[in-house]
Amino acid sequence: MDVNKSVQENKALGAQAQKKYKDLAMNIIRKYGIFLIFIAMCIVLSMLSPSFLKIRNLTIVVRQISIIAIVAMGVTMVIITGGIDLASGSVIALVSVMTAKFAHPNTYPVFVPVLVGLAIGSFTGMISGTIVAKGKIPPFIATLGMMTAARGAALLISDGKPIGDFSKEFEYIGGGHFLNVPVPILILIGVIILTHILLSSTKFGKYIYAIGGNENAAVVSGVNVDKVKIMLFTYAGLLSALASIIMTSRISSGQPGAGQGFELDAIASAVIGGTSLNGGIGTIPGTIVGALIIGVLNNGFDLLGINPYWQPIVKGAIIVGAVLLDERKNRSK
Amino acid sequence: MDVNKSVQENKALGAQAQKKYKDLAMNIIRKYGIFLIFIAMCIVLSMLSPSFLKIRNLTIVVRQISIIAIVAMGVTMVIITGGIDLASGSVIALVSVMTAKFAHPNTYPVFVPVLVGLAIGSFTGMISGTIVAKGKIPPFIATLGMMTAARGAALLISDGKPIGDFSKEFEYIGGGHFLNVPVPILILIGVIILTHILLSSTKFGKYIYAIGGNENAAVVSGVNVDKVKIMLFTYAGLLSALASIIMTSRISSGQPGAGQGFELDAIASAVIGGTSLNGGIGTIPGTIVGALIIGVLNNGFDLLGINPYWQPIVKGAIIVGAVLLDERKNRSK
Amino acid sequence: APKAAEPAATPAAEPTKAPEKLKIGVAMSQFNDKWLSYMLDSMQEYSKGLTDVEVIYVDGKADVNTQLGQVETFIAQGCNAIVVNPVNTDATEPMTKAAKEAGVPLISVNRLFKNQDEATSYVGSESIKAGIMEMEYLAEKMGGKGNVAILVGDPGNEAAIKRTEGFKEVIKKYPDIKIVAEQIGMWQRDKGMSIMENWLQSDLKIDAVASNNDEMAIGALKAIEAAGKLGTILVGGVDATPDALEYMKAGKLNVTVFQDAAGQGVGAIKTAVAAAKGEKVEPIVWIPYELVKPEDVDKYIAKWQ
Amino acid sequence: MERENILVIENVSKAFPGVQALDNVQLKVGKGTVHALMGENGAGKSTLMKVLLGIYRPDSGTITFKGEKLEVQNIHQALQSGISMIHQELTNVPYMTVAENVYLGREPLYKSGLVKMKEMENNTRELLERLEIKINPRAKMKDLSIANMQMVEIAKAISFNADLIIMDEPTSAITDKEVEHLFKIIRGLKATGVSIIYITHKMDEVFKIADDVTVFRDGKFVGTEASANMTKDKLIEMMVGRELKNVFFKQPAEIGDVILSVKGLSREGEFENVSFDLRKGEILGISGLMGAGRTEVMECLFGITKATSGEIYINGKQVKIKSPRDSIKHKMALLTEDRKLTGCFLVLPVRDNMVMASINDYAKGFLLDKRGINRTCENEKGKLDIKTPSMDQRIKFLSGGNQQKVLISRWLLTHPDILILDEPTRGIDVGAKAEIHKLMSGLAAQGKAIIMISSELPEIMGMSDRILVMSEGKQIGILDREEATQEKIMKYATGMVN
Numbered sequence A, B: 001m002d003v004n005k006s007v008q009e010n011k012a013l014g015a016q017a018q019k020k021y022k023d024l025a026m027n028i029i030r031k032y033g034i035f036l037i038f039i040a041m042c043i044v045l046s047m048l049s050p051s052f053l054k055i056r057n058l059t060i061v062v063r064q065i066s067i068i069a070i071v072a073m074g075v076t077m078v079i080i081t082g083g084i085d086l087a088s089g090s091v092i093a094l095v096s097v098m099t100a101k102f103a104h105p106n107t108y109p110v111f112v113p114v115l116v117g118l119a120i121g122s123f124t125g126m127i128s129g130t131i132v133a134k135g136k137i138p139p140f141i142a143t144l145g146m147m148t149a150a151r152g153a154a155l156l157i158s159d160g161k162p163i164g165d166f167s168k169e170f171e172y173i174g175g176g177h178f179l180n181v182p183v184p185i186l187i188l189i190g191v192i193i194l195t196h197i198l199l200s201s202t203k204f205g206k207y208i209y210a211i212g213g214n215e216n217a218a219v220v221s222g223v224n225v226d227k228v229k230i231m232l233f234t235y236a237g238l239l240s241a242l243a244s245i246i247m248t249s250r251i252s253s254g255q256p257g258a259g260q261g262f263e264l265d266a267i268a269s270a271v272i273g274g275t276s277l278n279g280g281i282g283t284i285p286g287t288i289v290g291a292l293i294i295g296v297l298n299n300g301f302d303l304l305g306i307n308p309y310w311q312p313i314v315k316g317a318i319i320v321g322a323v324l325l326d327e328r329k330n331r332s333k
Numbered sequence C: 001a002p003k004a005a006e007p008a009a010t011p012a013a014e015p016t017k018a019p020e021k022l023k024i025g026v027a028m029s030q031f032n033d034k035w036l037s038y039m040l041d042s043m044q045e046y047s048k049g050l051t052d053v054e055v056i057y058v059d060g061k062a063d064v065n066t067q068l069g070q071v072e073t074f075i076a077q078g079c080n081a082i083v084v085n086p087v088n089t090d091a092t093e094p095m096t097k098a099a100k101e102a103g104v105p106l107i108s109v110n111r112l113f114k115n116q117d118e119a120t121s122y123v124g125s126e127s128i129k130a131g132i133m134e135m136e137y138l139a140e141k142m143g144g145k146g147n148v149a150i151l152v153g154d155p156g157n158e159a160a161i162k163r164t165e166g167f168k169e170v171i172k173k174y175p176d177i178k179i180v181a182e183q184i185g186m187w188q189r190d191k192g193m194s195i196m197e198n199w200l201q202s203d204l205k206i207d208a209v210a211s212n213n214d215e216m217a218i219g220a221l222k223a224i225e226a227a228g229k230l231g232t233i234l235v236g237g238v239d240a241t242p243d244a245l246e247y248m249k250a251g252k253l254n255v256t257v258f259q260d261a262a263g264q265g266v267g268a269i270k271t272a273v274a275a276a277k278g279e280k281v282e283p284i285v286w287i288p289y290e291l292v293k294p295e296d297v298d299k300y301i302a303k304w305q
Numbered sequence D: 001m002e003r004e005n006i007l008v009i010e011n012v013s014k015a016f017p018g019v020q021a022l023d024n025v026q027l028k029v030g031k032g033t034v035h036a037l038m039g040e041n042g043a044g045k046s047t048l049m050k051v052l053l054g055i056y057r058p059d060s061g062t063i064t065f066k067g068e069k070l071e072v073q074n075i076h077q078a079l080q081s082g083i084s085m086i087h088q089e090l091t092n093v094p095y096m097t098v099a100e101n102v103y104l105g106r107e108p109l110y111k112s113g114l115v116k117m118k119e120m121e122n123n124t125r126e127l128l129e130r131l132e133i134k135i136n137p138r139a140k141m142k143d144l145s146i147a148n149m150q151m152v153e154i155a156k157a158i159s160f161n162a163d164l165i166i167m168d169e170p171t172s173a174i175t176d177k178e179v180e181h182l183f184k185i186i187r188g189l190k191a192t193g194v195s196i197i198y199i200t201h202k203m204d205e206v207f208k209i210a211d212d213v214t215v216f217r218d219g220k221f222v223g224t225e226a227s228a229n230m231t232k233d234k235l236i237e238m239m240v241g242r243e244l245k246n247v248f249f250k251q252p253a254e255i256g257d258v259i260l261s262v263k264g265l266s267r268e269g270e271f272e273n274v275s276f277d278l279r280k281g282e283i284l285g286i287s288g289l290m291g292a293g294r295t296e297v298m299e300c301l302f303g304i305t306k307a308t309s310g311e312i313y314i315n316g317k318q319v320k321i322k323s324p325r326d327s328i329k330h331k332m333a334l335l336t337e338d339r340k341l342t343g344c345f346l347v348l349p350v351r352d353n354m355v356m357a358s359i360n361d362y363a364k365g366f367l368l369d370k371r372g373i374n375r376t377c378e379n380e381k382g383k384l385d386i387k388t389p390s391m392d393q394r395i396k397f398l399s400g401g402n403q404q405k406v407l408i409s410r411w412l413l414t415h416p417d418i419l420i421l422d423e424p425t426r427g428i429d430v431g432a433k434a435e436i437h438k439l440m441s442g443l444a445a446q447g448k449a450i451i452m453i454s455s456e457l458p459e460i461m462g463m464s465d466r467i468l469v470m471s472e473g474k475q476i477g478i479l480d481r482e483e484a485t486q487e488k489i490m491k492y493a494t495g496m497v498n
């Protein structure tokens, strides 16, 4: 009897150990699923095109996604609270033309257009946030309204025409290099670090998760839900503004038509990166990987010279495929 | 003690009666809120422009919204299950070019292009639905993928060029009149009745509400949730196709660039009409009123000749304002 | 600057493999545009016949930033010449700068860069001219007086801006012509149709519709026709698409402006190949617009066959 | 004693990532009997039932139902093969009517394919009448009280005419009156040969209604006994694995000064004129029937809803409480009644769930003191014996009892002086319940003041120093511990005073 038992125990232990490894492997896949998919994409691309892995090309990819990635971080936080932000693309346009107005050479010092842009972006965010928090309007509608209105404002202010002719200092923001690294990439890295810390390691971040996890429970736990929402949308607006300033500087032109469709790319980055549209789930690193996947795809298409009519088809399939392969998503429902 | 009690009771009864009337008034506002807002908009417009209330103009408004309204009904049902459909605009493009290919005079009888279009629309919907149901992919991502892919397919099939030259019979669908009523309006009415019945009075409709209200409850009640979702997306795809056929016929051209941004208008119609993005709540009549609000706005802008750059600003404000005034929305959170 | 030296080394390093084909990158503003797709077709058709040249086409999806990234990718890939159909003519400075630094010839097609002198060559016409030609014809037909309604494409989009500018420049010269309405139709026929339907219901008296392109003009015509007012309102467009020429032949469309898609497309590739081979190229290769009046519609219909 | 078994489960195992939920368990249910299934929170009771219903596939084992091997792939098949279930969590569609909920998944249809709404309503009305449940079949589910929602779910499970009905803690959200009602229904079912698996944490119910008892512990089968041969102590020992004395652990505590004083608190349409004093070291029980408005009083007191009139004094000073934030500042805490709706952040890790209300303590600078948070959480986990594989586990994967413990620790971490507990032991096993009671006693001994709403009379009488009884939104009276008898409380609760 005793022997039997110990054999069984041993077996159980063995099974347990095996299970542990399996669990570990599952955990890694679950936790880093989309990241692994991204790596796989990169490997395939580098085999198809020798140009892909060149530092220069990778730098270009990162600089290209910097704008969407910065927007997507704000959008991610909004989605984590269970909301959505459709206004980012139009806010980019509005900030672009307003910033451009103050960025001409020999007028204002460079911080003026930057501050004007950031202020306007934050302000639009604050309005959306207030409508959502105090008006109890679904964020979809509040930001849809803002999306429409901000686009109109951008056209009105610029009379539908692009605004160019910038000071050297202003052009440095999007086009300059610092220690051989493009400035937008440096800004991106800074924003990633700041936003990641904000979301994962501060009270504000915990409240964002709490609101998305269960808004009622958040209220009962003493979270000032309205304030957090307003602050959050303001921050998201600020990030859109920052992205807009980089873009405006980079293309040397304030564009009322800028940013069209960016909101969808930003949301897609977040969701591909594992953010749940039901709220409560999502991370900044995930979103960055999501943005990278989209960026690498676009770059790969251009490098390989794929028939542009096939590109959207392949892209659509890959977006769905990536999320499908992402084990985490499979489990979270 | 007894006297006291009866006095109190009387008081209570009085208060109850008062409360009843207040409740009734609130109920009306809650139930018909957005409808009243729509009426108010119409009154204002008819004062600003004498042309507005003419039968002819109203007919035009209804015909103009018929396309969005048909799409929006499918989208409404998807949203009621707690999902979203971003693909409708691109599906319109794909169906438009495919239908056009079969609509030339002296080639096929008119039912061929119509059936081809409907089949393709349903098929895209079925794919989205299957990805959502079987792949456990969030509808946002599944339909975002479809949105991208269908647009690519439309470009590929048409080689980026519009396809024109249709048979008289085909042009009748979008441009003809029956008993003096434009055919699109008749189709719209038919679809409204059919979809309203489908949603409010059939098993399929009940399951749609159940899935959106509490998917778990639907599962444990033995509802085949996957099947319902696939059927639902298929139906939504069918409606997009129908809208596309009307539009293609109406403008006498199959356009790979058609339908851009329609998905947002359709979603906005649904949400303005009281559909909750959290699922479980929404009606077809509500969505129709939502579509009418957007249609009347656009019509009003043109009638009044408002500066086109101001239009989006006003439109954004009105969309938010309408939902803000809609008592129902205020309560549902 | 010291940085300029480093990227410039890249193209020099590329041609070490001797028998490699010339690589030319074509960055289109968007594929999803009808007229541009004709130009693209002509480019593809022509380049198929070139044995020593590989041409890569990319779609800027009407986004300035995307296009800029694509041009940079071309440079990183070691293209020998780049053809750009700019999304926005005002936002071209970073492209010209990047191309200059890398020493890659940059040819603009169809739309003139704001800083064209920084680029190698331009093949095409001037957008504003199209607007001017269309409106001048309409103004003349209106007898120098009346009300005009304008259909604008996608606002912020260069063709929309420039053509509208052209309209207004002409109208300014006629004190008796007034702009009574202006609406955004996003280049789309269905939008043009809806807008015109609404205008016809309003109290506006419209004598002519000046549209940024033919598609919206056709939409407007369909609305006018449905209202039974065909012939009472002048309608003009730009592009001279086959559809538009049909409408003109049927006596519905009053004027359009032909832009030589094939001429521009083939011209751009030819210029790019020459520049890539190090030959000298003209800084501007004009492919002029042609006004298409109902009288000579058949000539243009023949061009599309 | 030979008898016919309708259900025989043998050697069933089921693992979730990190948890062996079921380990070779067995269960034999006789035809026409009520079989109680007992065990601590997380013992695997619900999991086994979900296996039975085809929601989960077992890793191994066999299930025989009505003499045949049960091979169900999904719930639909399970329902058709004659098994229905009242789920532990409420599973209704809030925006649908009662009738629609009852008939969800099997709507009667006309030939045209339309749903026979009238028939559904009439049948539901009949069903509810037969079961003597007074609910309008056309009412929207969301407008019912939780108790009524539960009664609808009970009615629904019965309406399948199943041979085996599983009831997973059906009485956790209803009061004694409804429990009696349910028992009557169960006896009726039994008489018609229906078998019932009855899962509960309430000891008394087992002896009242069950024929047999099976106990699980940590996913393992402990034993099956006829309940006639069982004693309470033996049952507890089987469940907990050790002897547990003193089910209601009420330590005498020194009663101090008045800390909270509520005067004439009213909220229109919900309750009126509630007044009481609460002293340090005191446990004030609040009793009443379902719908008496107890929860509403506490929600109002805590600032979730606005009072129409009334005053609140804390430590003798009048305070204005406009939101839960204010109450937390005044060192109040409220453990809400509905874990899912207002308690858990379901998709968030246990850790975040624990510290959310006290996060200010860890936010000294810009960054949170994560190490401090972890230390605190591990500490709480040990103190309350919370069963979770890690602090990173999403709380939705914890058993109900463990979720409750996490929520209690959330509030303890705010170091409250006044602790309001709304049904704190609902759905909690005896062991954990005793621990919570011990905890309450300890807190009272430290001089904290506690208000406890409970629908379990023994709990109210066992734990309270004084008992406030409400009926239909009115405060009927406050009884001292000594004068409170079951009869007296019930009399007050039904409003039959004077």
Ligand SMILES: Nc1ncnc2c1ncn2[C@@H]1O[C@H](COP(=O)(O)OP(=O)(O)OP(=O)(O)O)[C@@H](O)[C@H]1O
Residues within 6 Å of the ligand: D016, D017, D019, D020, D021, D039, D040, D041, D042, D043, D044, D045, D046, D047, D048, D088, D397, D398, D399, D400, D401, D402, D427, D429
């Ligand atoms: N879907 C799941 N994923 C991971 N773990 C789970 C899941 N469902 C249950 N568990 C775990 O399995 C164990 C058994 O849970 P179960 O719900 O069966 O307990 P129970 O006996 O019903 O407890 P209670 O009395 O609290 O309802 C617990 O440790 C629980 O955390």
Ligand SMILES: Nc1ncnc2c1ncn2[C@@H]1O[C@H](COP(=O)(O)OP(=O)(O)OP(=O)(O)O)[C@@H](O)[C@H]1O
Residues within 6 Å of the ligand: D142, D143, D144, D145, D146, D147, D175, D270, D288, D289, D290, D291, D292, D293, D294, D295, D296, D337, D453, D455
């Ligand atoms: N969702 C709801 N909608 C409308 N009225 C409700 C709702 N929930 C409860 N009520 C009403 O509020 C009053 C109090 O309900 P509730 O059952 O919560 O009281 P309670 O005394 O807290 O009972 P318990 O704590 O035992 O659940 C009742 O009149 C009830 O009908």
Ligand SMILES: [Mg+2]
Residues within 6 Å of the ligand: D045, D046, D047, D088, D168, D399, D400
């Ligand atoms: Mg359980």
Ligand SMILES: [Mg+2]
Residues within 6 Å of the ligand: D294, D295, D296, D337
């Ligand atoms: Mg209660």
